[in-house]
Amino acid sequence: MPGKKAAGTWAFFLSAISIAVLGGRLSGDDTQKPPTGPAAKFTEITRAAGINFLHRASPTPKKYLPETMGSGVALLDYDNDGRLDIFLVNGARIDDPTPAGTIPKKDGPQYWNRLYHQKQDGTFEDVTEKAGLAGTGYGMGVAVGDYDNDGFEDLYVTAYGGNKLYHNNGDGTFTDVTDEAGVAGGGWSTSAAWVDYDNDGKLDLVVARYMKWDFSDLWCGEHLEGHRAYCHPDIFKPETLLLFHNEDGRHFKEVSRQAGLTMPGKGLGVAITDYDRDGYIDIFVANDAMQEFLFHNKGNGTFEEVALESEIAVDGDGGTYSGMGVDFADYNNDGWPDAVIGTLANQKYALYLNSKDGTFTYASYTAGLGSMTMFHSGWGLRFFDYDNDGWKDLFVVQSHVLDTIETSSPGLHYKEGALLARNTGHGFEDVSKISGGIFDQRWAARGLAVGDIDNDGRLDVLVSETNGPAHLLRNETQTPHHWLLVKLEGRKSNRDGIGAVIQITTSLGSQWQTVSTAGSYCSSHDRRAHFGLGTESLVKSIEVRWPSGIVQQLSNISGDRVVTVQEAETGR
Amino acid sequence: MRGKLHWPVLVLAATIVPSCCLALQAGGDAASRAATLELAAKLIGAHDLSGAETALQKLLSQSKDDPLALNLLGFIRMQQQEPVRAEELFRRAAKLGPHLAGPHVNLALLFGAARAEDAIVELSEALKLSPGHEQARLLLREIATKAAAGYVRSGDPDRALALMLRAREAAPDDPDLLVDTALAAMEKGLYADGVKFTLDALRIRPDFPRATYALARAYMGDSKLPLAEEQMRKYLAMKPDDASAQYGLGLMLVAEQKVDEARPAFEKSLALDPQQTESLFQLGEISVQEGKREQAAEEYGKVLTRDPRHAGALTGLGMLAFRDGKLDDAESKLAQAVALAPSYYKAHYYYSLTLKKLGKAEEAEREFKISTDLQKRDKPTARLAPDRP
Numbered sequence: 036m037p038g039k040k041a042a043g044t045w046a047f048f049l050s051a052i053s054i055a056v057l058g059g060r061l062s063g064d065d066t067q068k069p070p071t072g073p074a075a076k077f078t079e080i081t082r083a084a085g086i087n088f089l090h091r092a093s094p095t096p097k098k099y100l101p102e103t104m105g106s107g108v109a110l111l112d113y114d115n116d117g118r119l120d121i122f123l124v125n126g127a128r129i130d131d132p133t134p135a136g137t138i139p140k141k142d143g144p145q146y147w148n149r150l151y152h153q154k155q156d157g158t159f160e161d162v163t164e165k166a167g168l169a170g171t172g173y174g175m176g177v178a179v180g181d182y183d184n185d186g187f188e189d190l191y192v193t194a195y196g197g198n199k200l201y202h203n204n205g206d207g208t209f210t211d212v213t214d215e216a217g218v219a220g221g222g223w224s225t226s227a228a229w230v231d232y233d234n235d236g237k238l239d240l241v242v243a244r245y246m247k248w249d250f251s252d253l254w255c256g257e258h259l260e261g262h263r264a265y266c267h268p269d270i271f272k273p274e275t276l277l278l279f280h281n282e283d284g285r286h287f288k289e290v291s292r293q294a295g296l297t298m299p300g301k302g303l304g305v306a307i308t309d310y311d312r313d314g315y316i317d318i319f320v321a322n323d324a325m326q327e328f329l330f331h332n333k334g335n336g337t338f339e340e341v342a343l344e345s346e347i348a349v350d351g352d353g354g355t356y357s358g359m360g361v362d363f364a365d366y367n368n369d370g371w372p373d374a375v376i377g378t379l380a381n382q383k384y385a386l387y388l389n390s391k392d393g394t395f396t397y398a399s400y401t402a403g404l405g406s407m408t409m410f411h412s413g414w415g416l417r418f419f420d421y422d423n424d425g426w427k428d429l430f431v432v433q434s435h436v437l438d439t440i441e442t443s444s445p446g447l448h449y450k451e452g453a454l455l456a457r458n459t460g461h462g463f464e465d466v467s468k469i470s471g472g473i474f475d476q477r478w479a480a481r482g483l484a485v486g487d488i489d490n491d492g493r494l495d496v497l498v499s500e501t502n503g504p505a506h507l508l509r510n511e512t513q514t515p516h517h518w519l520l521v522k523l524e525g526r527k528s529n530r531d532g533i534g535a536v537i538q539i540t541t542s543l544g545s546q547w548q549t550v551s552t553a554g555s556y557c558s559s560h561d562r563r564a565h566f567g568l569g570t571e572s573l574v575k576s577i578e579v580r581w582p583s584g585i586v587q588q589l590s591n592i593s594g595d596r597v598v599t600v601q602e603a604e605t606g607r
Numbered sequence: 608m609r610g611k612l613h614w615p616v617l618v619l620a621a622t623i624v625p626s627c628c629l630a631l632q633a634g635g636d637a638a639s640r641a642a643t644l645e646l647a648a649k650l651i652g653a654h655d656l657s658g659a660e661t662a663l664q665k666l667l668s669q670s671k672d673d674p675l676a677l678n679l680l681g682f683i684r685m686q687q688q689e690p691v692r693a694e695e696l697f698r699r700a701a702k703l704g705p706h707l708a709g710p711h712v713n714l715a716l717l718f719g720a721a722r723a724e725d726a727i728v729e730l731s732e733a734l735k736l737s738p739g740h741e742q743a744r745l746l747l748r749e750i751a752t753k754a755a756a757g758y759v760r761s762g763d764p765d766r767a768l769a770l771m772l773r774a775r776e777a778a779p780d781d782p783d784l785l786v787d788t789a790l791a792a793m794e795k796g797l798y799a800d801g802v803k804f805t806l807d808a809l810r811i812r813p814d815f816p817r818a819t820y821a822l823a824r825a826y827m828g829d830s831k832l833p834l835a836e837e838q839m840r841k842y843l844a845m846k847p848d849d850a851s852a853q854y855g856l857g858l859m860l861v862a863e864q865k866v867d868e869a870r871p872a873f874e875k876s877l878a879l880d881p882q883q884t885e886s887l888f889q890l891g892e893i894s895v896q897e898g899k900r901e902q903a904a905e906e907y908g909k910v911l912t913r914d915p916r917h918a919g920a921l922t923g924l925g926m927l928a929f930r931d932g933k934l935d936d937a938e939s940k941l942a943q944a945v946a947l948a949p950s951y952y953k954a955h956y957y958y959s960l961t962l963k964k965l966g967k968a969e970e971a972e973r974e975f976k977i978s979t980d981l982q983k984r985d986k987p988t989a990r991l992a993p994d995r996p
Binding site: 269325326343344346348349352353354355381400401405406409444446447 | 829830831863864865866896897898952953955956957959960963964971972975978979982983
């Protein structure tokens, strides 16, 4: 209680407020000013495209926590045919009861992870078996990166009880090289990110782990039928990250301790960016129900956790929240990466504006995101420019973590619609509520990956539900705007160009993108950098700052196409 | 809220009613007995306890088991601060006059809030024997609410709620008791029950401002903010000059993130009660949210003029000083804030940021840990902690 109360009842109100804000959700519509921007049109094409995936969470009355955490998705071009393919992570069988210490197995095709290859006609075919990507355990996340620089994207799949690295053989098949590479990890891994943290030209791997959890029979919630609930993370011990250093393109060494990543957390999301523009990629970890982590790369192979002094550990009032999905991108086009973190209902998604001095300013209120997201729970998310107007918007898939939430907080909902927050250049406005279509559907959504599946310059979205179907959403938003997709090919730098910063400049101004497949929740995006050009069809310049330190410039690039930029031998 | 009752007089009146009835029914000796009882009661009312006792002892010497005489004698003992003997007499009276509500009411009066559970048992019995016994009903409400408030103050909301539920069982159609039961339930965080009890109260007495106010609070606690806002507006239509309610409405609007509407609510609250600090403080908080730092500083400053120990305003000003790079000022204000409100996590957070910037890393980490630990302690039920680990 901050001050003296002026009347007895006021004290009650303050405590009631905190309960209302922290423990429940209002019913009825959120009040917002009407959006000024155009409605978005995302059309669900999942079935028509030949995707018939059902995530199997294996829910039990025991409410084992993995059942509600869902799995991730990936958009990648594994066969370099120029069309994005789809990888979907799946769960495994869980019995009721399952003894503590059990590692669930995929004991039937219904639990397989799935790889869908995009054919020339835009439909997909299931090539899981041929590719050898069915998987083994209770899958969680996926990270895409060409760790051996052979020109073919490889897959790292995280799980409860051990992860897998699949090497892309370049012929449509993958080989499980986990043991040889030494990246199995352990515990409960969630999101992972490929990142060349020491700029040696080889992608390293950072893996978030959720917490120390097993299948012990814990009862959480009231002892009433229908009230048993998934347990709060507070009752489990945190777990450290894993950082695998890529030694030679084949073997990795776990170096989290040497690198200073020793703080245990409850990691669900990982994003990478060079937030202070010192030339070294930093790592952000979204933790559940505790402070967030920002690991500043000191440039000598070690990191320092600086979230507190960077003012990104908690919200603007010092409040911790349940960090889930995360993205790190420059949404205000000032050249400095900003951050957004999806949270649980009543916490407001956390938006941080880069203050350009190594710190961030909590901007959820001033940018309008606080009121928009107060009563929703955000998992997979991504800043991207859905209408190509030159401003990165925010797409978030939402769902409460508790499938029983409506019994304890009737105003909250387990299944929720997706949020599309349009960036007006001055803040965000909710255009999902005027867009209809897929935004009116309610999903128990978890994973989200963004990419241009049809190469039309409008970014599409792939979503997973826990214990539900996947959703492939084709962006059909009517827009007169132009666009550019930039695909990097590193030579001295890692071949994917992950960590490179691309600046494009048109007559309307500049935009920046850090190349990464990471972010969101347990998912992996199209690695191509997308830029909406607004009314400009010509890009005056493209500058690529490669992780190698090479700075490369291109001039007068026409828009509405995919541009591949190979790393120059030398540069400024 | 009704005025405080003069309980001994009321209960005394309650005690003699049956004697009158008895006189009407019987006649003869009974009439003389009734007259004696009435005389004794009058003497008690006139504080002539020895005169009353003489009359009663005379009656008891003729009929030692007269329940009404025993009841009145118990009342005298109670007045004489002899609770053990009084209780004994009331219990004998109750046993010998099983149809009498008076001894039970007197027992409850004797027990008062100090033995609230026992008092409620007696009042339940009294109301069973005499459902229209208004004094029993009023005493039930007073004892239950007073004792429940005491339990809450001493950190035992469970006991408070259990007591109110028992009281409500005794008088299920009493709207005041229903509202008080709702308040006790809300102290336990049982907002859905709070909603139910207040709605029950409003069904019995539709235009009941106190119930409407309580319902607004219950809806708010139950996370039904639009309904809470609706009820609070309804209450304010009945009581437009209630500064507390205007403030409460402002808080609801803040929780709904309707900051534009919250500001006028706090301003109105302030206009109604210009000396208060809380609405002014909330205006400062809103100004910060809106990025109006100078205005916020002015509002926090006014709060501190009125209440120099206002931890919220000190935190606000400390935070603004931190943002302006005035670290010494920030440190001073935030140190005061955490000293004044050790459980205010926001103060600890900004204190930790300031200390960190001042190079006091260890102290900063300590303050940050306090800030985050405080939030764990107050963990809401968004995801429920286990009942049995």
